[in-house]
Amino acid sequence: MKKKALAILMVMISAVLLLAACGKDEKASGSSDKKGSGKTVTLKMAENQPDDYPTTIGDKAFAKLVEEKTDGRYKVEVYSGGQLGEETNTIEQVQLGSIDLARVNASPLSQFSKTIGVTSMPFLFTDEEEKWEKLNGEVGRELLDTLEESNMVGLAFYDSGERSFYDTKRPLKKPSDMKGLKIRVQNSEMSISVVEALGASATPMEYGEVYSSLQTGVIDGAENNFPSYYTSNHYEVAKHFTSNGYTGTPEVVIGSKKLWDSLSDEDKKAFQEAALESVDTQREAWAKLTEESKKGSRKSWKQNC
Template sequence: MNKKLLSLFFVLIFLVIVLAACDGGSGKTSGDSEEPITLRLAENQPEDYPTTIGAKEFARLVEEKTNGRYKIEVYAGGQLGEEKSVIEQVQLGSIDLTRVNAVPLAEFSEDIGVLSMPYLFEDEEQKWKKLNGEVGQELLSTFEGSNLVGLAFYDSGERSFYNSVRPIKTPEDMEGLKLRVQNSEIAIDIVEALGASATPMEYGEVYSAIQTGVIDGGENNLPSYYTANHYEVAKYFTDNGYQGVPEVLLASQQLWDSLSDKDKKAFREAALESVPVQREAWAELVKKSRKTVKENGSKIIKVDDITPWREAVQPIYDKYGDKYGEWIDKLTK
């Protein structure tokens, strides 16, 4: 009897040792000992650019909110490809996340095109209250069915006009100017409604085209005017913020479907909480850009009353009203 008890005792000791070994001997659960899941986020701007700063803050917050179970590596400077290629790879799930401008995304969500409408918001406060709120999330949800998941909007500033000919203070001053625009129907319509001639052109060709007189100027935000050195050949920048298309932080549907509800909530929270950091970095770049171009002789013409400009682009609202009317109401009222 004693031998049987002794044998049973040794069997129990053996089982305890085996179970302890399976648990790693550390007291951790199997979930605690798992390696973090590493995700890739594609960013085509440099390491110190505001959108990259925002993406890195998003990555930090995701890691924090998921207790290190997810780690996001931000590949800046276009390391994972140019914008169109990246969007396609995110759709396929070969890239997990990205940040791109809303303009090319209209191909995947027609509704997102409403953000290209001129003078859409009364001011920055209204714009970001809407984009960071329920209406913004509703607009991001329109990517459903495209294998893209919208998480948050980032700041890309306000686009304005610049040229090498004369200061522009009113829509009448636009008459006859040849201005480079993005290759989109609404961009062309806006410039022509203001009396100028719209010339679609690759961005990299703009500097030499202004320098040689092929065009008189272009349109973009102040940091782009500065970083592309367009201020060297087009000295007049009209600061009237006619259009403010934001950036969009996106996830692949494949990644999204793999997340638990709790982790989806963490990713969305991290995206929204990264917005103030990105916007602060953008404001700093605008400040630096303004200072530098002024020091180099550019004239920044501030337009305080945009009423005449709003009236001049009314044909755009007449043309696109049926298409975007519902969203215009949601975003502006």
């Protein structure tokens, strides 16, 4: 009887050990399969410009490169036209991790990193070559890294051209012509300080509100690059464009810290490489649109003379 009980006990122990081993193998296999199973993690990227705008074109190039470099494990869906909110709102959502990625201007980011606000300083670089050598190099990397303190990760800078003033009232031939004008600016201390130093009243507001505000007289003018001035139809209501290119605040591709912490070191490298490699595509699209915008604006001005 004792031998029979012992035999049954040994069979039960063997069965338990066998099940444990199978469970361990199955778990390891499942972990391995997850990486090579073809499952894709889909990420959301916010963009407030239209689908065919240079920054959106850059976003899409970035998305394509991410998918290629991660062997399809990550897919980035670009939501253009402000579908996920205006810039300030999307920055906050990236901080919270409710949006994975976004393309925003460096100016509103200065609220979260005063260091990156240096890119808005007037006449900061001597020429385009110096500008992109710095932004794509170690200096740019150091600036982007300052965003980590605010739960964001900076991946790359995009081109946003040179910003100039335009208004509904009068040609701006000298600094004193700015006196008394209400000028829309991005929500940053640097932008506000520059406009107020010129004697105008700085009025921070979201980009999507500018056209109607110019039209109704809530503001007298704004400052932006030629493509934004043209594609947003601001030239229809603000006929006076002063081409001084006083600042060239770049755009920034950012990611949430939540997303970043979930990536392996290999995937982090893939995302960074994808962002940097997409810069050339974005800048080429920017140069093309700038020329088209200048021609379109000049044609409109002549027709209205």
